Amino acid sequence: MSEKNEMQELLENFEFVKIYPGKKIKGTVILVNPDSALVNFGYKSDGIIEKENYTLEKVEDLSTILNVGDEIEAVVVSSTSDDGNVVLSRRQFEQESKWNEVVELFEKGEKIEITVGKTNEKGAIANFKGFSGFIPRSHLSKDRNVEPADFAGKTMEVEIIEAKMKNGKNKLIFSRKKIELDEARKVEQAAWEALEIKETYEGKVNRLADFGAFVEINGIEGLLHINEISWNRIKHPSDVLSIGDLVQVKVLKKDVEKRRMSLSLKANLQKPFEIFDENNKVDDIVTGKIVSLTNFGAFVQVENVQGLLHVSDISWDKVNLPEDVLNVGDEIQVKILKIDVKNERLSLGMKQLSEDPFAKYTKDKKRFDIVSGTVKSMTVEGAVIQLDDEIDGFVPLNKVSKDKLRTPAQVLEKDQEVECKIIDINRKNKTIKLSMIIETEAETKEKTSSKDVVSYTLGDDSFTIGDLFKKKD
Known part of the structure; x- marks a missing residue:
């Protein structure tokens, strides 16, 4: 074949390749220098790609990442340059490819690692795969009252919560809070499952309410009802507890699905009646304080238990109502008549202090x-x-x-x-x-x-059975 015919065939092959801005091509690198590279992709002109258009990442020297003979994909930017070459951009092609990767990571809910750059009052900016993303202030952490400036320069794991591309502009939103909440839920679930009913744990009093206290055990909260705080009747949990107190509580019930737990503090305390029984006995004389009055008696606080002073045991004289002789708040001496530990009843007497x-x-x-x-x-x-x-x-x-x-x-x-x-x-x-x-x-x-006369009182003191017979006569 003549040289003319060979040239004609090559020209026909080159002309077969039609180019236009946005066309994707594949070619082979034929020359590389620090700032640019030439690519042969079967066209009559070679393509040129500048380092700024090669990748989304920052590159100082293109020859450090690209070699002659490498096959690359790129997008046509312009059909000619000042030197007559076709202007190519791998960056644009890479942008589309990497954005697809970002979208895939978003759809799968994958965790990614980013480094926070600039920050402002609204949040922080971070780059990922060459795209700029935003972390709203509310998504920097599950903890409230965080300052975005505290995260500047920090590398952390985040999750993509929004990834949209419109008119060549991307909207990329990250969240650290979502990961922290997911981790916290896993830790919480493990804590709930590890709790054993009837076991005792150390907890911290987090909050107080009229009906009880909320106690944290291993990161989860349970309710310590006011009736489970003390064996003695209390008006408010603050009578016994303060926020921050460490207490030993027993788990009474738990519902993992509803995240509810019932606790008891008094279950780990000796019953007041048991303590009272150990320190006192029947016939002991003790001092008590009248806490309430009823029609049938008075309730008297003695040490940590309440006993009943029945109305019949107040005085040897008849007492119609306890309030006739006693007042709430009075301190009185009483004798212990009976201690019933099983039924938690204490019987007291006041009249027994003196002889009938x-x-x-x-x-x-x-x-x-x-x-x-x-x-x-x-x-x-x-x-x-x-x-x-x-x-x-x-x-x-x-x-x-x-x-x-x-x-x-x-x-x-x-x-x-x-x-x-x-x-x-x-x-x-x-x-x-x-x-x-x-x-x-x-x-x-x-x-x-006398046995021969039986007397009856029938209105006359001396009326006898003999008189009945006399009347008949």
Whole structure:
């Protein structure tokens, strides 16, 4: 083949390749220098690519990253340069390729590493694969109140939360906060799963509310209800706890899905009744404070427990209502009557501190003893005789006199001193029945030993069964 024919064939091959701005080409590097490279891609003119258009990354010397014979892909920028070469840009081609990589990383939710550059009040700027991205202030960290300036120059792991390209301009948003939250959730999940019910852990009091306290254990929070803080009744958690306190709490319940946990502080404390039982015994005399009054008694705080002082144990005298003789806040001495640890009940007595006046008075008394007293009051049923400062006796109307009376006032006066005979002592009901008809001992014995006459009181003190027969005659 002649030289002319060979040239003609080459020209036809070169002309076969049509070029235009934006066309992608593949070629071979035929010359490299620090600032540019020539590329043969089968066209009548070689392509030239400047170092600024070779890559998105900053390059000082193109010959350090590119060699003669390397095959590259590029995009046509212009059909001719001042030297007659086709102007190429690998940077534009690389931009499209790398942006596709960025989008793929975004869609997969992959973590990437960036180095923060400039910062301002709104956030920080960082480059990735040659693209400028932004980290909003709210996405720098899961912690609030962070300063963007504190992140300048720092290399950190982020996640792409937005990647859009429009009219050749990219919108790239990064987030460190999302990664931190994901990591925190994993740590939290592990902490929840590691917690064992009925086990005790050390926790820190983070917050106080009217209904309880929030305690942090291994990074997660649980509720310590006010009823689980102390065995004693408290008005507010702050009566016992302060924010920042370290406490030993037991896990009562947990719900991993709902992230709820119930804690107890008192479960690790000895019950007040157990402590009280160890330090006190029945019949001990203790000092207490009245905390409340009811119709049936008074509740008395003794050490760390409350006991009931029943209305019947307040005084040997009859007390209708505790408030008649006691006041809330009074400090009183009481005797321990019963300690029921199992049911957490404490019975107290106040009258037991002194001897029962009735028992004391009647201790050496018996039937038919003669006692003296004064007339205290009178009714149609009989007379009340005051025998002692705290002891009264009763004389039925038919025992006031041998004569038949309509009222004791016919023969008695108030405050009159009298002598009476005891005819009955009822220690259970604490009553003394008296008679002012005092017979001699011989008369009493004779009357007691008589068996042939049975007497009944039917309106007439001397009415007998024999009288019934006499009336029939």
